[in-house]
Amino acid sequence: MLTRKILVLAIACTLSAVTACSNSAEHDPANSANTAIATRAWMNPSVVADRRADLLLKEMTLDEKLKLVFGHFGTDMAWKNFKKHPAALPHSAGYVEGVARLGIPAQFETDAGLGVAAQGTGPGAREGTSLPSGIATAASWNLDLAYKGGAMIGAEARATGFNVMLAGGVNLLREPRNGRNFEYAGEDPLLAGLMVAAQINGIQSNHIISTLKHYAINDQETGRFTLDAKIDDASARMSDLLAMQFALEKSDPGSIMCAYNRVNGYYACENDYLLNQVLKTDWAYRGYVMSDWGATHSTVAAANNGLDQESGWEFDATPYFSGALKEAVNNGFVPQARLNNMVKRILRSMFDKGLFDHPVAVTGKIDYAAHALVAQRDAEEGIVLLKNERNLLPLNSSLKKIAIIGAHADVGVLAGGGSSLVYPIGGSAVKGIEPLVWPGPVVFHPSSPLKAIQRYAPQAQVSFNAGTDLQAAAKLAAQADVVIVFATQWVGEALDARTLTLPSNQDALISAMAAANPKTVVVLETGGPVTMPWINQAGAVLEAWYPGTGGGEAIAGILFGAVNPSGHLPASFPLAESQLPRPVLDGDPATPDARFEVNYHEGAAVGYKWFDLKGYTPLFPFGHGLSYTEFAYSGLTSKLINGDLQLSFKVTNTGKVKGKDVPQVYLSSSLNNWEAPKRLGGWDKVELMPGESKVVSLLVDPRLLGMYQSATKTWRISAADYSVSVARNAGDIAAVSITVKLAARTLNVLGKDIK
Numbered sequence: 001m002l003t004r005k006i007l008v009l010a011i012a013c014t015l016s017a018v019t020a021c022s023n024s025a026e027h028d029p030a031n032s033a034n035t036a037i038a039t040r041a042w043m044n045p046s047v048v049a050d051r052r053a054d055l056l057l058k059e060m061t062l063d064e065k066l067k068l069v070f071g072h073f074g075t076d077m078a079w080k081n082f083k084k085h086p087a088a089l090p091h092s093a094g095y096v097e098g099v100a101r102l103g104i105p106a107q108f109e110t111d112a113g114l115g116v117a118a119q120g121t122g123p124g125a126r127e128g129t130s131l132p133s134g135i136a137t138a139a140s141w142n143l144d145l146a147y148k149g150g151a152m153i154g155a156e157a158r159a160t161g162f163n164v165m166l167a168g169g170v171n172l173l174r175e176p177r178n179g180r181n182f183e184y185a186g187e188d189p190l191l192a193g194l195m196v197a198a199q200i201n202g203i204q205s206n207h208i209i210s211t212l213k214h215y216a217i218n219d220q221e222t223g224r225f226t227l228d229a230k231i232d233d234a235s236a237r238m239s240d241l242l243a244m245q246f247a248l249e250k251s252d253p254g255s256i257m258c259a260y261n262r263v264n265g266y267y268a269c270e271n272d273y274l275l276n277q278v279l280k281t282d283w284a285y286r287g288y289v290m291s292d293w294g295a296t297h298s299t300v301a302a303a304n305n306g307l308d309q310e311s312g313w314e315f316d317a318t319p320y321f322s323g324a325l326k327e328a329v330n331n332g333f334v335p336q337a338r339l340n341n342m343v344k345r346i347l348r349s350m351f352d353k354g355l356f357d358h359p360v361a362v363t364g365k366i367d368y369a370a371h372a373l374v375a376q377r378d379a380e381e382g383i384v385l386l387k388n389e390r391n392l393l394p395l396n397s398s399l400k401k402i403a404i405i406g407a408h409a410d411v412g413v414l415a416g417g418g419s420s421l422v423y424p425i426g427g428s429a430v431k432g433i434e435p436l437v438w439p440g441p442v443v444f445h446p447s448s449p450l451k452a453i454q455r456y457a458p459q460a461q462v463s464f465n466a467g468t469d470l471q472a473a474a475k476l477a478a479q480a481d482v483v484i485v486f487a488t489q490w491v492g493e494a495l496d497a498r499t500l501t502l503p504s505n506q507d508a509l510i511s512a513m514a515a516a517n518p519k520t521v522v523v524l525e526t527g528g529p530v531t532m533p534w535i536n537q538a539g540a541v542l543e544a545w546y547p548g549t550g551g552g553e554a555i556a557g558i559l560f561g562a563v564n565p566s567g568h569l570p571a572s573f574p575l576a577e578s579q580l581p582r583p584v585l586d587g588d589p590a591t592p593d594a595r596f597e598v599n600y601h602e603g604a605a606v607g608y609k610w611f612d613l614k615g616y617t618p619l620f621p622f623g624h625g626l627s628y629t630e631f632a633y634s635g636l637t638s639k640l641i642n643g644d645l646q647l648s649f650k651v652t653n654t655g656k657v658k659g660k661d662v663p664q665v666y667l668s669s670s671l672n673n674w675e676a677p678k679r680l681g682g683w684d685k686v687e688l689m690p691g692e693s694k695v696v697s698l699l700v701d702p703r704l705l706g707m708y709q710s711a712t713k714t715w716r717i718s719a720a721d722y723s724v725s726v727a728r729n730a731g732d733i734a735a736v737s738i739t740v741k742l743a744a745r746t747l748n749v750l751g752k753d754i755k
């Protein structure tokens, strides 16, 4: 027992470099803590973080300060023949040295939003629990679930020795082909901002830092190191930046990661507008800005324009925030006060989020079975039932013959590629699919849909066909009582989908199965929206995204009605690329160094707003999602509380089974002076028994009723009639609506009334 305690403490000491650890394990920890506080006032947990950071900063030498602003990559790389920092955790994303003399812990950084990722495979690469993709969690529209998922992955990070989790991706889904959409939370600033904030709060409940990213307008992967995102200030503040702003306000992440791309001419990590003006001044953000890995391009410009910490310096052309920064501070190109501010921000977040008071240790204590269930619950609410003709679903467990076709559904469910990939415990269910190297390997979590389906229908003969031989698959399909055809779209970091067409001829496969048997259910595992030329043939369609560690179980539970589907699309699914603001994706993956512009001419009219503006009907609208029961809305009323719009309405389960609904409030202005006809103003997720009703109350953020004014940095709400609707989705023509008269109102940049 004692040996084990000493071992754990010894590991904790190596990892956190806390000076109290130099004492023997027999020492009374309370006494050591008191001694530490007596000699080091900043170690006193009852002093506020800001003050503790000031006290500590005063004690630091220039070289010690420089250590904190300089991040190392955490993994050996053949590229550049590079060896990781010896103290970094193997296969990790990053490491920032601590200062043992002053009790400053090192920062151990891990990706990311789906769980504890590992960089590359090989000995020592860690495995863990994977949440479903971020877009799947967003599709649950369930803040509590997002929090619980964050708390779970944060606990795994802590137990594996990490105190900084690079999680909190909130780039708007402006571009449905973006290879990282699966890491993010969809196309609406309110939904994305709040869902990601809930996840960050869950992560940070483990006394570790979470990192909102990628700031900003990093909305496609093609050309991500070079592209220049063009967008005007007001449009950005009402779209991509608003999502970030909501997320920051609701969660206060310890850090924020600036992106690879340029924004209006300047790299995001040396962009005075983004970092100094918007983030640190207008939004009064007090945490620190870390660069993405390879996103630092200068010393003086980056430091003075707001970057606080260079990450994974080995990816940059040179170690900008090491010797060069020292020289720049010594000769005055970067003021000493600026360096102090960089360090203060880092220290403040470390104090505020608990890195000093709750040092991390590699305990390995993880209840993987319980964590898998957290992931499964998340997937169950994130999977979206897109179509269900003649109630083909739920399936009856007394079916005799079930044919399962395609996508390795006999053994597992697909994961997305890149730095966010969490390696499954025991390894991938499918090996050898290209690309084998980054952003590969292509991984399937070993949660077999087939096995889970068999458990729900123990009597049935469940057969599998890989789907590579159309004729053989169609023969099996024709003989079955029901066909479940799985299709995948693998995308990842650095790798956009060039088109929204399912790859590898899967459209033909689905079409052939549906032709062979009209009782065909399609299950999609995709990073984001795809087109569905076979939609009229398919009996039912489930969008399962990348469903994570418990994905197979979650899919089967929905197919058989053990779980009533309640996911709703966090992004519009277009009929075709021709409906998009950019029918062809900008940039060419064959010339990754080419510098080009992406002109976000649609401004703040992202996703459903664009479809509304243009009068396009998508394949499936934002917010769409079916259930095995039905819901009705009534009694919509409004009142003003301190000028803010409060809405209440009744939701009733009018069907025959228990279910969860996502009533959505949409706002529109009679003046027609918004970027698009309507905006999401709020939502709730409610569970109801058959016949049961609940009254939902929502307070609308006033910024969602206004237009941002760049010249005055204000939000202006015009005096006008506004239409308020409770709807099933953004295209719901049966929505319940009222008209509300609002007076003119001006709010500051944070959405507060100007007195």
Ligand code: BGC
Pocket (backbone or CB within 6 Å): 093, 111, 112, 166, 213, 292, 293, 419
């Ligand atoms: C990604 C970040 C990630 C970082 C560290 C970069 O390639 O863009 O999201 O956190 O690597 O792995």
